[in-house]
Amino acid sequence: MEPMTTASTVSPWDDAIFWEGVDGGRLLLARCARCSRIQHPPSPMCPSCGSVSWDVQESSGKGRLHSWIVSHHPSRPDAEPRVVVLVDLDDGVRFVSNLHNVQLDEIQVDMPVEVTFQLVGDTVLPLFTRPGGGT
Amino acid sequence: MTRSPHHQAAIVGIGQTEFSKRSGRSELQLAVEAARAALDDAGLRPADVDGLVTFDIDSNDETAVVRSVGMTEVRWTSRTPQGGAGSVATLQHAAAAVASGAADVVVIYRAFNERSGRRYGQPGAFGGRRTRDWHRAYGLDTPAQQFALWFQRYMHMYGVTNADFGRYGVVARQHAATNPNAWFYQRPITLEDHQRSRWIVEPILRLLDCCQESDGGVACVVTSPERARDLRHPVVLIEGATQSNPTDGYVTTNYYHQDLTRYPEAESVAAQLWKSTGLGPGDIDVAMLYDAFSPVVFYQLEAFGFCGRGEAGDFIADGNIQLGGRLPVNTNGGLLGEAYIHGMNNIAEAVRQLRGTAVNQVPRAEHVLCSSGRSAAVLGRG
Ligand SMILES: [Zn+2]
Numbered sequence: 001m002e003p004m005t006t007a008s009t010v011s012p013w014d015d016a017i018f019w020e021g022v023d024g025g026r027l028l029l030a031r032c033a034r035c036s037r038i039q040h041p042p043s044p045m046c047p048s049c050g051s052v053s054w055d056v057q058e059s060s061g062k063g064r065l066h067s068w069i070v071s072h073h074p075s076r077p078d079a080e081p082r083v084v085v086l087v088d089l090d091d092g093v094r095f096v097s098n099l100h101n102v103q104l105d106e107i108q109v110d111m112p113v114e115v116t117f118q119l120v121g122d123t124v125l126p127l128f129t130r131p132g133g134g135t
Numbered sequence: 136m137t138r139s140p141h142h143q144a145a146i147v148g149i150g151q152t153e154f155s156k157r158s159g160r161s162e163l164q165l166a167v168e169a170a171r172a173a174l175d176d177a178g179l180r181p182a183d184v185d186g187l188v189t190f191d192i193d194s195n196d197e198t199a200v201v202r203s204v205g206m207t208e209v210r211w212t213s214r215t216p217q218g219g220a221g222s223v224a225t226l227q228h229a230a231a232a233v234a235s236g237a238a239d240v241v242v243i244y245r246a247f248n249e250r251s252g253r254r255y256g257q258p259g260a261f262g263g264r265r266t267r268d269w270h271r272a273y274g275l276d277t278p279a280q281q282f283a284l285w286f287q288r289y290m291h292m293y294g295v296t297n298a299d300f301g302r303y304g305v306v307a308r309q310h311a312a313t314n315p316n317a318w319f320y321q322r323p324i325t326l327e328d329h330q331r332s333r334w335i336v337e338p339i340l341r342l343l344d345c346c347q348e349s350d351g352g353v354a355c356v357v358t359s360p361e362r363a364r365d366l367r368h369p370v371v372l373i374e375g376a377t378q379s380n381p382t383d384g385y386v387t388t389n390y391y392h393q394d395l396t397r398y399p400e401a402e403s404v405a406a407q408l409w410k411s412t413g414l415g416p417g418d419i420d421v422a423m424l425y426d427a428f429s430p431v432v433f434y435q436l437e438a439f440g441f442c443g444r445g446e447a448g449d450f451i452a453d454g455n456i457q458l459g460g461r462l463p464v465n466t467n468g469g470l471l472g473e474a475y476i477h478g479m480n481n482i483a484e485a486v487r488q489l490r491g492t493a494v495n496q497v498p499r500a501e502h503v504l505c506s507s508g509r510s511a512a513v514l515g516r517g
Pocket of ligand 1: 032033034035036037046047048049050051
């Protein structure tokens with residue numbers, strides 16, 4: 001699939017583009033408007049060319065699980081322990097997120113995952129799940 | 136061999152408070168007690184001090200330290216970045232000040248009530264969870280969780296288990312067991328104790344993989360080697376000291392380098408130090424390696440070339456890092472066994488080893504490595 005792109009007219013406040021994308025159900029990566037470098041996490045200036053203008057590139061949302069832990073602090077645990085993961089997106093970007101709808105004993109490093117947008121508290125966050133598991 | 140500019144400085148005094156879980160006094164009092172003790176140890180007066188170095192997050196303002204210790208006037212101050220990862224960079228700052236003439240006598244101090252006051256290991260210690268950011272929104276609330284996501288990849292790639300990490304924890308407590316200043320004094324642990332301790336971050340870190348939470352202060356005094364020779368202790372030279380802040384590096388959430396089984400910052404400071412000092416891993420008699428969590432020791436052993444990549448577990452299991460081994464590591468018990476004074480207590484131990492006054496003395500120690508991962512120094516007998 002050819003990645004969809006959306007031009008931004010002004011330099012964002014660093015992370016704003018990304019969260020606007022999430023609100024629209026899309027995983028948008030910051031792409032330098034001059035040299036096309038993908039920068040994640042975003043930064044105000046492109047380290048390759050010095051540009052402060054950014055476009056976005058829509059990620060396929062597909063990738064592989066690079067690492068994981070259970071977030072469950074013993075003295076102040078979450079109501080439900082969350083699995084925190086590193087995902088290597090096919091776009092070449094490494095992304096921190098949570099694993100959604102996958103049992104602990106099913107987790108495998110390098111397993112394929114894809115993005116799913118889920119309500120966490122009162123905020124939508126991009127989470128990851130096994131392909132097709134984001135219902 | 137070319138002398139690095141930092142070779143032109145020496146550590147002439149070390150001082151500390153007791154290490155405890157409840158100091159019962161202010162962080163400023165801990166800081167100035169440690170500073171005064173370090174000056175007494177050096178045989179210098181507060182009026183001799185004209186430079187101060189501390190950590191970015193130390194709560195003790197320089198003016199308050201000057202006023203309380205009775206320093207006359209300080210003309211150099213600086214603070215190192217990145218909390219404990221910058222602990223060894225304090226030596227680089229102090230040495231640079233002395234070598235350049237910006238200051239003649241620099242006191243490095245670090246003091247806090249990290250157990251009875253703000254506990255860094257608690258969720259929210261560095262600001263609460265955010266609804267939207269790159270890390271904390273997903274439940275990475277503590278340094279243990281943040282680091283563990285990095286360590287997991289190392290475990291996966293090299294087939295390392297939590298019990299392998301436990302073998303470092305056993306050595307750290309073994310060293311602490313004969314150190315009266317250590318929390319684990321006279322309390323060695325077994326691997327079974329380690330494996331029975333509760334998960335802090337499943338399946339990576341158990342309680343006994345984590346450093347102490349401590350109240351206390353440590354200070355060091357740095358001046359020129361010439362002046363050091365007129366003072367009371369054997370000269371301890373700062374033979375080299377440096378930092379690494381590469382692109383795409385993060386301090387605790389260091390996930391954006393390609394290969395998470397490595398520690399590029401530590402590899403860089405290692406390469407820089409071997410080049411600037413003309414020394415290599417085989418020349419180091421004792422290594423003081425920042426051990427907020429056991430696995431960080433694995434990464435540093437490999438980054439500095441003490442063993443091959445993925446081999447730290449075997450290196451430890453074979454007894455190399457114990458007293459009497461090829462490379463005794465954290466002879467005071469480190470941050471796991473002695474106390475967590477943000478790495479400064481490990482620097483004080485390096486100085487004692489070179490003076491020949493450590494409780495767990497390594498015979499004829501000539502070069503000691505101090506590493507906090509993103510900054511490191513080689514200290515040597517003058
Ligand atoms: Zn660019």
